Amino acid sequence: MSFSKKEYEFLKEIGVGPNNLGCYVNGAWKASGPVVTSINPANNQVIAEVSEASTQDYEEAMKACSEAANMWMQIPAPKRGEIVRQIGDALRAKLQQLGRLVSLEMGKILPEGIGEVQEIIDMCDFAVGLSRQLNGSIIPSERPNHVMLEMWNPLGIVGVITAFNFPCAVLGWNACIALVCGNCVVWKGAPTTPLITIAMTKIIAGVGLRVQQTVNERFGKCLLELSGNNAIIVMDDADIQLAVRSVLFAAVGTAGQRCTTCRRLILHESVYQTVLDQLLKVYKQVKIGDPLEKGTLLGPLHTRTSREKFEKGMEIIKSQGGKILTGGSVIESEGNFVHPTIVEISPNAAVVKEELFAPVLYVMKFQTLKEAIEINNSVPQGLSSSIFTRKPEILFKWIGPLGSDCGIVNVNIPTNGAEIGGAFGGEKATGGGREAGSDSWKQYMRRSTWKEKRKMASFFKFPPRVVSL
Structure with a gap:
């Protein structure tokens, strides 16, 4: 295997070996599905092997993810942002190794591989700030003595399916925002780039985050990025x-x-x-x-x-x-x-x-x-x-x-x-929906409009404070 070559020794630094379990469930690595091989497209030689998840592994992962979501969505958004900040710092420490793996396994040149991992780090930074800005609205009511508010709540579980051409950056575009919005994330990496999926998951799991990673998809609310011409x-x-x-x-x-x-x-x-x-x-x-x-x-x-x-x-x-x-x-x-x-x-x-x-x-x-x-x-x-x-x-x-x-x-x-600061996505057959910046965070939450009739004087529980300058 190419894994034994000296130039591939860096893989050990990010937790990748010649044989790898490809499913992270409830804090443990396991996999009882078929074995796939990761191929170096520059010479078509095998880099390493990965065992995929079985249907049973998937069901166990989804159950654990659902339980974790009930807890995660109750944690205050700024504290969720702090966890995402820690993920960004952990990725910074392994930036060169992860970028090199992207290039090795996918085939893009090294500066692009490193740049792709840097995008996730940047998305973590973006999401940390966003965690303090998930604001609803107070909407003027057309009825006398009524108040109308807009609340944003987590969807619960968000599934992210990534393609081979950006095997980890697309995870960052979606997962960083989904997490600070209060969702748990299930990630299905591309079958031809399984090693970067494993390496990324091991680093994320290392910061103590209880978000379950698996290798199968779950569709709820859909955000699709299909093709471009x-x-x-x-x-x-x-x-x-x-x-x-x-x-x-x-x-x-x-x-x-x-x-x-x-x-x-x-x-x-x-x-x-x-x-x-x-x-x-x-x-x-x-x-x-x-x-x-x-x-x-x-x-x-x-x-x-x-x-x-x-x-x-x-x-x-x-x-x-x-x-x-x-x-x-x-x-x-x-x-x-x-x-x-x-x-x-x-x-x-x-x-x-x-x-x-x-x-x-x-x-x-x-x-x-x-x-x-x-x-x-x-x-x-x-x-x-x-x-x-x-x-x-x-x-x-x-x-x-x-x-x-x-x-x-x-x-x-x-x-x-x-x-990352701008919404990414397209129209027509490209699929619609937006990822990354602007107000794309709304795609990972559900909106509820709250209306209530009450005396406006009793709406404010505390008297206004007078600030002397």
Whole structure:
């Protein structure tokens, strides 16, 4: 096993061994389900094995989680925030090791792996402050001598299911806020990245939190982030160099396996060839290789199946009139490496409406802003979008009701790179709902409106205090 290699010795520091139990139930590790293997996508060698949970393990976990939820929701929110703060500190102490494991197991380059874990730490900090701001409202009543209040209460149990491309950051976006809101959390990690799920759970369990972790899902109130087919529009007045750098980062980063990856580049006809020429030049400079090596910009696709889908995707693209300008082929090696690809194609091609989860960029041209926005909005998905322009009138049209129909509407920055302070999520087939910042905490609570008729004088139990200055 690759686990025996010297460069993988760091795994012991975060509680990962060659054989691991994959289910944390009621304060103990157990698992009586099938065994899965964690594969290094850079060479397709086994890193370690993990035993999954059985149905019986799941039922036991849910019972324990339900009991814990009754206790957890009664703890004052600021004290729940203190526990989340401790989780953040525990993750800080193992930031480098956890980030390295993300890169090893998922395939993204090391700075991205470390950055993903840092996102959870940042979410912990965000949630600590939020724990003192879970406010309801006093609403003016239309009835005389009535009072109306709005209360927010925990849902109870929140299930978080994470995908391979962000195997732990998505947990942070949801769990940190869910916990301070008074919920217990059940986490189902991706089956192809089980080691980071185990390592994260062990660190969280180490701060004494009674939130049960398991490997199966529970749906209650749903918040879905399903897919993205994100576009960048480059207007005729855009900063071309800024646009090219941004497109490269958005299209090639994480080997095109972000939900916010730029998949469609919509260029004004007057700058079409200039942008394309510069983009082809920088694509040739992309260093492809081991994601753990310094200087690597493009690592492997996550699985051998992903590589096969890339090859099939190239055949479909060609059959629908797509012209491959660069890339378009796999790299013969032990790993799942492919060449970053740029395709010239009609925006009406059926394949453009789908999401090929790989570093494939579709390029198309337009004449008017109206046409560009129509192309942006023409796909079923509606997650992220961006426009490059210097004109305020275009900017305000873009972010207005007749502009982008996506949940994330950017100007002069890439489609990827979400910030925790803003609500993250999309519209249409992307699923709806929001994670992380803004008022997304309301998704993890239930609202109740309380009305009562009473004399206003008796509503206040204590007389007002006079403060002398």
